[in-house]
Amino acid sequence: MEVILSFLTGSLYAAGLYLMMRRSLFKLILGLMLMGHAANLLLFTIGGLKRGAPPFIQEGMSRLTGDFADPLPQALILTAIVIGFGLNAFAVMLIRRVHETTGTDDLDEMRHADGPIR
Amino acid sequence: MMPVPMIIIAPILIPFFTALACLAAWGRRRVQRRICILGAGVLCLAGGQLFITVWRQGVVTLRLGNWPAPYGIILAADTLGASLAAVAAVIGLAAIVSATYGMDRRRETEGFYAIAQVMLMGACGAFLTGDIFNLYVWFEVLLIASFVLLSLGGGKAQLEGTVKYVALNMVASAIFLAAVGLFYGVVGTLNLADAAVKVAEVNAPALMGAIGLMFLLAFGIKAAIFPLYFWLPAAYPTPSFPVSALFGGLLTKVGLYAMIRTHGLLFIPHADFWGPLLLTLAGLTMIAGMMGALSQRGFGRIISFNLVGHMGYMLMGLGLFSPMGLAGAIYYMAADMIDIATLFLIGGAVALATGNAGGDTRRMGGLWERRPFLAALFIAPAMSLSGLPPMAGFWGKLGLLRAALADRHYWIATAALAAAFLTLLSMARLWEAVFWKPPPSERHGGPERGPERRPEQRPEQRPDQNIPFVRGYAPILVLAGLSLLLGLLAEPAFQVARSAAENIIDPAAYIRAALGEAP
Numbered sequence: 230m231e232v233i234l235s236f237l238t239g240s241l242y243a244a245g246l247y248l249m250m251r252r253s254l255f256k257l258i259l260g261l262m263l264m265g266h267a268a269n270l271l272l273f274t275i276g277g278l279k280r281g282a283p284p285f286i287q288e289g290m291s292r293l294t295g296d297f298a299d300p301l302p303q304a305l306i307l308t309a310i311v312i313g314f315g316l317n318a319f320a321v322m323l324i325r326r327v328h329e330t331t332g333t334d335d336l337d338e339m340r341h342a343d344g345p346i347r
Numbered sequence: 348m349m350p351v352p353m354i355i356i357a358p359i360l361i362p363f364f365t366a367l368a369c370l371a372a373w374g375r376r377r378v379q380r381r382i383c384i385l386g387a388g389v390l391c392l393a394g395g396q397l398f399i400t401v402w403r404q405g406v407v408t409l410r411l412g413n414w415p416a417p418y419g420i421i422l423a424a425d426t427l428g429a430s431l432a433a434v435a436a437v438i439g440l441a442a443i444v445s446a447t448y449g450m451d452r453r454r455e456t457e458g459f460y461a462i463a464q465v466m467l468m469g470a471c472g473a474f475l476t477g478d479i480f481n482l483y484v485w486f487e488v489l490l491i492a493s494f495v496l497l498s499l500g501g502g503k504a505q506l507e508g509t510v511k512y513v514a515l516n517m518v519a520s521a522i523f524l525a526a527v528g529l530f531y532g533v534v535g536t537l538n539l540a541d542a543a544v545k546v547a548e549v550n551a552p553a554l555m556g557a558i559g560l561m562f563l564l565a566f567g568i569k570a571a572i573f574p575l576y577f578w579l580p581a582a583y584p585t586p587s588f589p590v591s592a593l594f595g596g597l598l599t600k601v602g603l604y605a606m607i608r609t610h611g612l613l614f615i616p617h618a619d620f621w622g623p624l625l626l627t628l629a630g631l632t633m634i635a636g637m638m639g640a641l642s643q644r645g646f647g648r649i650i651s652f653n654l655v656g657h658m659g660y661m662l663m664g665l666g667l668f669s670p671m672g673l674a675g676a677i678y679y680m681a682a683d684m685i686d687i688a689t690l691f692l693i694g695g696a697v698a699l700a701t702g703n704a705g706g707d708t709r710r711m712g713g714l715w716e717r718r719p720f721l722a723a724l725f726i727a728p729a730m731s732l733s734g735l736p737p738m739a740g741f742w743g744k745l746g747l748l749r750a751a752l753a754d755r756h757y758w759i760a761t762a763a764l765a766a767a768f769l770t771l772l773s774m775a776r777l778w779e780a781v782f783w784k785p786p787p788s789e790r791h792g793g794p795e796r797g798p799e800r801r802p803e804q805r806p807e808q809r810p811d812q813n814i815p816f817v818r819g820y821a822p823i824l825v826l827a828g829l830s831l832l833l834g835l836l837a838e839p840a841f842q843v844a845r846s847a848a849e850n851i852i853d854p855a856a857y858i859r860a861a862l863g864e865a866p
Contacts, residue, residue, distance in 0.1 A: 249514070257514055264521040271525050275532035302531065305480055309524055312487045316520070319494055320513055326498070327506045339507040 234274040241267035254327065254334045258320050265313040269306050276302025354400050355409045355424050357393040358432050358471035361386060362439075362464040369461035376456045380447050383460035387440040390467060394433030401429040402843070406850070406860035408477065416862045417541040423477030423861045427677060427847035431604060432474040434681050437829065438596035438688045439467040441822035446589040448818045449695045454500040454587060462499070463593060466492035470597045474604060477861050479527055480537045482605060486523065486569070490516055493598060496590045497582060505585040512582040515568055515575075523565035529558050540861030543612045543854050552618060559614035559621070563606070570602030572662055573632040576655045580639065583654070584647025584706065588695025591647060595654050596688035600680055603661050607676070611851040615668050625666030626759045633659030633766035640773045646694040646706035649777055653732060654687050656766055660747055663759055667750050673848035675746030678841055682731060682739035682833055689728040689826040696721055696814050696823065697781055708777065713786030720820060722782045727827035729778065731834065733771035739833035742841065 241263050248260030279298040286293055328334060365386025372378040401407050401424050408423045410416060424432075443463055450459060469489030476482050494516075498509040527537070533554055536542050549555060564575075571579040579599070583591050615621045636656025643649045661683070664676020698704050700718050701711050715722045731738030734745075744767055751760040814820065833840050850857055 249518075254510065257510075261514065261517045261521075264518065265524075268521045268524040268528070272528035272531075275528050277532075301537075302528065305528070305531075308480070308484065312484070315491060316487070316494075316517060319491060320517070323494070323498060323506070323509060323513060326501060327510055330501065330503055330506050336510070339510065 230278050231274060234270060234278075238267050238270045238274060241270065252336045254324050254336055257336065258317070258324055261320065262313075262317055265309075265317070269309055269313070272302050272306050272309065352400055352404070352407050352409070354393065354397050355407050355422050355475060358390060358397060358436065358475065359422075359468055361390045361393055362468035362471065365390075366461045366464035366468065369464060373458075374456055376452065379456070379460045383443050383464060384440070384447075386464060387436065387443050387467070390436040390471075391433070391440055394429075394436035394471075397424060398426075398429045398433045401426055406857050408860050408863070410863070417536055417538045420481050421477040421538065421540075421861055422475050423540070423857065424475050425847065425850050425857055426843060427604070427607070427850065428474040430677075430681065430843060430847065431600070431684075432471045434684050435467065435470045435474065435597055438684060438826070439463065439470075439593065441688065441692065441826050442589045442593040442596070444818055444822045445592065445692050445695065446587075448815050449589055449699065450587050451500070457499065458495065459499060459590075462492050462495045463590075466496065466593060466597065470601055473601050477539050478537055479530065479539060479542070479609065482608075483520075483523055483527055486601070486605070487520060489598065489601060490520065493594060496593070497586050499586065499590070502585075508582040508585040511578045515578045519565045519568035522561055522568075526558055526561035526565060529554075529561070533558065538861065539608065539612055540854070540858040543858055544862075546613050546617060555614065556618055556620070559610060559618070562609055562614070566602045566606045566609075567628075568602075570599045570606060570658055570662075571655050572658055573628055573635050576632065576636065576658075579655055580643075580648050580651040583651045584645060588647075588691055588698065591650075592688040592691035592695070595650065595691050596684045599654065599658055600661075600684050603658060603665075603680065606662075607665055607673070607851060611665065611668070611673070612854055612857075615665075616852075622666055622668060625662055626756060629659045629662035629666050630759050630762035631659075632656065632662060633762055634769075637766045637769035637773065641769060641776070644708050644780075646697060646708055646711075646777070646781065647691070648706075649708075649773060650687065650690045650694060653690075653770060653773060654683075656770065657683050657687075657732065659766065660744065660763065663751070663763060664747055666759075667747075667754060667756065668852065669750050669754060670845060670848050670852055671746060671753065672750030673851060674841060674844040675743055675750055677847050678746060678833075678844035679740070679743030681840075681844075682743050682830060685826050685830045685833070686728040686731045686740060689724075689823055689830065690732070692823050692826070693721065693725050693728070696819060699814055708780035710787050711781045712784040713782075713789070715782040717786075718814075721814075721823075724820070724823050724827055725778065725782065727830055729774040731830045733774050734767040735771070737831070737834045737837075739830045739837070739840075742834060742837040746841065746844075 245260045245263030248256045276299050282297045284293055284297040284300050368382045369379045406425045408421050411420045446459055466489060469485050469492055472485035473482055476485055494513055497512055531537055534542050534545050534549055536545055568575045583594055633656050636652050640649050640652035643652060661676045661680050664672045698706050703710055731740035734740045748760050748763055
């Protein structure tokens with residue numbers, strides 16, 4: 230399972246990077262989203278995958294013993310997903326505004342911020 | 348047991364509740380102004396109080412939810428975090444007061460005050476947290492606030508600058524998150540103090556090096572170090588100037604602070620390649636930034652490139668990683684935060700006084716006669732940035748240079764001196780162009796090599812707008828005075844920086860306090 234997820238993570242990073250290298254603004258945002266997913270999946274995989282070993286303290290014990298699935302990476306991912314959702318929502322709204330204002334989707338056309346101003 | 352010093356969480360809660368109050372007063376400009384200025388003022392007091400507490404008692408920690416240390420999230424304020432939080436609060440107050448006259452009505456009513464407070468909360472949180480993942484969360488708070496501030500009220504150039512900024516910073520966040528995940532996988536903890544103990548036992552130099560480089564990449568994008576700085580001059584000068592001042596003072600410095608914290612605690616002591624790598628990057632950042640500054644004509648862009656160049660000095664201190672070098676970097680960081688914010692505020696006042704919202708210095712001039720007070724105020728941050736005594740920038744550079752020479756890093760010392768000279772040149776040219784040369788109307792044949800006016804860059808303000816004395820000059824005066832004070836009180840201020848630096852290099856006290864063992 231780890232091997233499959235590793236390859237999946239790698240493909241997500243590759244796809245995200247490829248999309249970001251395109252000139253289209255929309256593909257840039259898609260690429261950023263894929264990069265975020267890749268990072269989340271990486272977190273999930275590196276936390277170690279364990280099946281059927283929930284981190285519950287057995288009755289009569291005072292601490293966890295034996296093998297158990299680490300809940301922390303999953304908590305991290307949940308946080309990261311929520312944050313990523315907010316960021317992506319903002320990014321989507323931003324490209325809409327940019328498209329409305331500049332009338333183009335091509336990143337190479339956006340050079341006003343690099344002019345001899347300000 | 349000592350009572351838990353709740354003052355440590357005040358710099359996070361105060362801006363949080365102020366932001367809520369500002370949102371509650373949505374659309375009512377005067378109410379929002381008062382709430383926001385009051386909140387920022389209280390934040391300054393809380394920052395000062397926290398600094399005094401930390402200076403007297405040593406590292407102050409708070410276990411959130413009272414979970415025992417390595418498992419729960421802790422806030423840990425040492426001298427470094429507390430002093431930077433205090434400086435950030437003062438800069439926040441100055442920027443917010445400036446916004447009351449320097450911002451158009453729409454941007455003011457539509458959220459500037461609330462989001463500025465969120466940004467202060469993010470910065471203070473990042474300075475005070477003792478947990479890597481919590482640091483990531485504060486970075487995201489800062490980031491989303493900065494996205495909104497940058498695009499607020501957006502014109503064309505502003506939105507385009509925002510796209511670059513958003514894209515780069517989201518990449519940085521993804522890298523940061525992946526690095527946090529890998530770090531947890533290898534070391535098995537996210538608590539900074541706990542990790543500082545455990546990394547010594549990890550015997551995987553290649554893996555730790557790779558993780559450290561990923562952190563460097565993530566923080567490097569945020570701190571705008573070579574070769575990852577190109578987004579900054581495109582983004583920072585585009586929003587209205589109080590936002591630029593807030594960004595210039597806080598954002599890049601938070602990135603560099605994170606670098607000092609994580610690399611200083613976790614990576615640099617355990618591998619040899621960090622020193623040469625960081626010093627090389629520092630030298631290149633200085634030279635590239637200052638060369639960029641000299642090639643520019645816009646006020647905001649000149650300051651932005653100066654900001655990039657001067658990140659090199661702080662990185663140099665981290666690369667040297669001696670008590671003296673790191674102390675120089677920390678002292679310089681506080682000074683640079685203040686100076687850059689002041690210069691952005693002056694840039695805004697200049698743009699208002701000349702009616703040149705684009706900030707093109709070729710179409711300025713003669714401000715020395717019309718605004719002598721503003722011209723005099725410009726001298727303080729310009730001198731400090733160029734490293735002239737008695738301003739703060741001089742002592743910071745002196746400390747860094749002495750540390751570099753003591754460790755026989757002659758070429759980085761040369762680069763630092765060259766960058767200081769280029770800064771002086773850049774500031775002198777700015778002074779000449781904006782204040783000293785005759786105004787455009789008195790020059791023969793109009794503005795030589797005058798740029799064509801682009802329709803979308805029509806000045807937003809009337810020319811020669813009056814700057815209200817108290818709201819306009821007081822923030823600049825306070826910040827410039829602070830820079831002078833930091834320079835005049837260099838001895839005690841350097842002692843503070845020295846103690847902060849020793850806490851990073853020998854983190855025993857930090858670890859003891861953070862893990863909650865008996866001191």
